[in-house]
Amino acid sequence: MVNRIIRQFLAKITKRQLVIGGIILGVFLVGAVVAFTIAYHKREALLATTVKRMQTKLADDYQIDLDIGKAYFSGLTTVTLEEVSITPQDRDQLAGIADVSVSVRLFPLITGDVKFGRLRAHNARIQLIKKDSISNYDFLFRERDTLQHEPDQASAEQTEAQSINMAQAANRMLNSILYKIPEDMELREFLLTYRDDSIQQRISVPKADIDNGNLTSAVYLNDNKAAWQVSGKLNPGKRQLYVKVHANGQKVALPLLEQKFGLKLSFDTIETRLREVYWTNNEFLHIKGEWAVKNLNINHWRIAQEDVTVPDAHVDAEVIVGNNHVELSKESTITVKKLEVHPYIRYTTAPEKTYAIALETPEMEAQDLFDAFPKGLFESLEGIRVSGNIQYQLEAFLDANNPDSVRFHSDMQQKGFKVNTWGAANIPKLNSTFVYTPYEDEKPVRDIVVGPENPNFIPLNQISPYLRNAILTTEDPSFFSHNGFVEEAIRTSIATNYKEKAFKRGGSTISMQLVKNVFLNRNKTLVRKLEEILIVWLMESTRAVSKERMYEVYLNVIEWGRNVYGITEASRYYFGKHPSQLTLGESIYLASIVPRPKTGLYAFDYEGRLKPYLGRYFTYIGNIMARRGLAPPDSAGGYGFYAVSLREPLRPDKPANVDTLQLQAPTPDFDAELEEVRGLLDRIFRTDPKEEEAP
Template sequence: MIKALLSKITRKQLIIGGIVLGVLFVGFIIAFAIVYHKREALLASTITRVQTKLANDYQIDLNIGRAYFSGLATVSLENVNVTPRGREQLAGVKHASVSVKLFPLITGDVRLGQLRAYDAHIRLMKKDSLSNYDFIFQEPDSAALATDDERLTEGDDSAINMARTINRMLNNVLYKIPEDMELRNFTITYHDDSTHQRISVPKADITNGNLTSAVFLNDNKAAWQVSGKLRPGKRQLYVKVHANGQRIALPLLERKFGLKLSFDTIETRLSEVYWTNNERLHIKGEWAVKNLLIDHWRIAQEHVVVPDAHIDAEVVVGEKHIELSNSSTVTVKKLKIHPYFRYTTFPTKTYAVGVETPEMDAQDLFDAFPKGLFESLEGIRVAGRIRYKMDAFLDTSNPDSVRFNSDMEQKGFKVNAWGKANIPKINGTFVYTPYEEEQPVRDIIVGPENPDFIPLNEISSNLKNAILTTEDPSFFTHNGFVEEAIRSSIATNYKEKAFKRGGSTISMQLVKNVYLNRNKTIVRKLEEILIVWLMESTRAVSKERMFEVYLNIIEWGRNVYGITEAARYYFGKHPSDLSIGESIYLASIVPRPKSGLYSFTWSGGLKPYILPYFRYIGNIMARRGLTPSDSSGDYGFYSVSLRESLRPERPVTIDTLQLDMPPTDFDADLEQMRGLLDRIFGKDSNQTENP
């Protein structure tokens, strides 16, 4: 084929082609000669532009003692200093030389070939509230920085093509990694009013992409070994950090944030970066750590040790979304988890989150828990097979449409030994200790031995139905969790931009009170969820017994615990005699029991602000057949009368405004409850709210 093509080329065409190539070659030589002779001027012009941009955009002075070409494509710099205006010097280097690769320059890519740096330093200084590095946290105008091909073409000129933007950012990092480097006497120091840290690197080399370095912390108190394989041109990196059998600690985190963090070895790998259909950018990598220790009072009461963890991750970036693929895998011992996350920016912002595990031996789940993470579950032994799947989706333009689904498949699951939690203990008499401000109040015997303990069948049905309606309407039918309550919680918390609603069931409240300590740590909620699942899925405790214990231990006022104490304290009654009005009132103060007395006037009646609550809850109970319909619509509101000895003194003048003022934003709390109960029961309950 090639011979046939050559045979068709005439001598005249060959001459013309040769002339064209010759002209191009001569033009290239001339251009190269011009650039070569003017390169010093070009270098000076480039430095001036950089200095001007740093000064204008970040108020940083860049001073260079001398800059010159020391080779065809090598620039040498001497006595370079970087100083934010009005602050301490940030960085400096006595001598550095940098060479760039020529061929990538043709396409506009600046890729480093060699880097030499001697006597370099970075000094991070903070005094009071001023630092010499705060410019780092200034937000750049990302829309202005994006190139034309990084913008979306769907009508919104300000929207960024995320795939091309991240690809450009990744290139900017990778292409600045030299394949050959010689670094000598490099130090990083951090100093503030209470902390001083120093990291020194006497020697770091990259030879043909092979990284070797030693890092010393605080004048050789700790020595780290850093090695790796760097192939930035192929978009591949591998770095390993260890300390020759010793633990690597980060004391700065402990001094600044109280976080103890240490490990034996950590490895990270960028294995592959590629495009599909020139639209989706795929980034694959790995991360592994051995004997990771985490200790912080907000995370767990005891330090948490992860002996071995490995993450295989694939991030996929498109024009309008970034996604952690569900092919990603987190491995801890024999436990494998496939997480999923997707964030979309256009046309509306949406979030999708998912977690899935393959079918596995149930014991593998509990064996994978790091030591110190879930104290109450230590020693548990289970049998059977399990598989878990959860997915959630939130459209920020319509938070109330949030989706949440959770499913735990079980095959022959059972508990052979309960460990520290001993969930079945509440089937008999036990001692419950309530806490106030992390201090024990008193011991309460939960059982017939306590004269204030009352069996479930002796408690007024008015009280039981009111509590179930307000706290957990589907308690006797759910498996410990109510997905509708979780969906409502997500929607409310997003709209409020704060944690306003938790979505706890009676099962979860019982577990929190009886089985868990009062340490407010992040993992306690996860521990609560696990114990609820164990209690409900194994039927270790009946629903009736759970509800009975719950009503006998929950707080209803200052040092008032259990329904017997509450009925006697507020109304001088036995729990079996509580009216519908008294029951709705007691249900209303469960979320904030210490504010209960504020609801009453000096005459013993309830303040007007609570009347809409009575009407709303009463109407729902009537619709469900839990109480007779009240034609007046007040459901016993006006018959509730506080015990006389608890009533405040009669004021000299009656301030009607104070009668209408709740202790907190009661209307907002009521609206949150409406949101959940309306989703469960429908909105017909509002139709008869006002008689």
């Protein structure tokens, strides 16, 4: 059938048409041969021009001298460079290579893509040197001098940057990496060294090969003190990569991190895979990959006090890049033992800059969560045994142009959850007498018995209701109704910290402050806050301790000054009174110093009166308490401010020349702290004005 159609088509072509077609094809072939001949004879000159252009660009943009002894074509598409060196100006040489030959694939070159075919390199070296504060690699962290551009040009570049299609940019970046991976490679005698004033490290690769996409290599650290095996399968044409690193049953360690940053890090095996890259609707770029590690061991004082061990972890991730956003898809999964977590992160640049974060777990046995925690990460939770099922969900969203509109929601669903055996954090101990040890500068101060055996311990119902209600108002208005966390406080914390570009507010409840004081050490590690959250959740969700007892313990242990702990010591220290005798003004004052107890005495002048700057605080807190029926109304707005009098022995000496302005000057940042308190309380009482009162 096909042959018959072809014969019919040929029968319709005349002899004249065949001649014209032959002439056109001949002209095309002759033109192609002429173009190839010209390019072939001119290729050396083109190569020289290209090398010169590279040298000029590196010198002008990065102040780097590129020296090449010889550059020539050693094949139709193969370029060979000999005696190559890269040296930043006024620095030690950064890199050098005896000879390198690289071939470029012809057909991709026609479309403008440079893909390496085969790479051969011998005697290559990279040396990173830092002397004092000067290094030969600091150009990597320097921005190009924008002053060399004309204003209009700089403005145009900025406008262009803002209109970049992120998906296309990510695709180009990915291609620039994948296309530089050769199909075949022969690397011999490669050496990487690092040296500064006190540390020296050497990584040598005697041999590394890529043969038909199969990667094999051996890496030696510090003159064969450790040997790593690197293997994998590379198929950059299909955008697929797989690399595995191990040490033949030994640990793969990175001593440079320990010597440089105090970070001990080792693992048995680590694997990474680029599984798939594709477009949907010609608009969204999908990048799928995996990462896995076995017996990861981490030790750093900022992370945890003990070694943190992750026996087996796996990440299956999908990144989606669009025109103006990049996201970690909800289909991504983090697996540690039997724990599965589905994270979601999305960053959008236009029309508004926004951030979205979500976290979700499927319903699972509660014990699987605690079993998945790496050993050494949460010391207080080791040994805990639980039953029942749980499911967790978190969602947060922030608009950079309107941080105060931040959204946050966290929810832990429970089915038959129960603690069968408590770990190191024995929460029920709060129900009876126990010993509390406060710390100063991570050192224990003294042991305090929390219970009737201590004459300074006072039951909750014997503490002035003004004090109880003032502390609740300023620290945690919804303490007796929430489950350990106040989402409005967390939202306020996120908004404040984003606007300040620093960690200014933590959003802690009384439950969280109690756990931090009683159950956690004072080592400021990165995971301590998460450990605090977990213990609070356990304490609140199991009802192991009543709210009244929690508040009673809290008021008997928190700090109120230098070596002043508990409300009995505080009321006696400042006013020479029993806690039951505290007035409204004294209670509001004591509430004001809870966030910064060591500065409590700075609020008084030499006559023992409060300095004027605290008046605004008294008016604001007093009005809230009066509105909620926790204090009598005060039309003057003083709420006991002028009646507060510090014990005479604590008053500062009267200055020889009284500087009224100095005496009335507020302590640093108090106005800012008041505004933070105002922002949180206004939002809480606006959304929920009928908060539960203290008992």
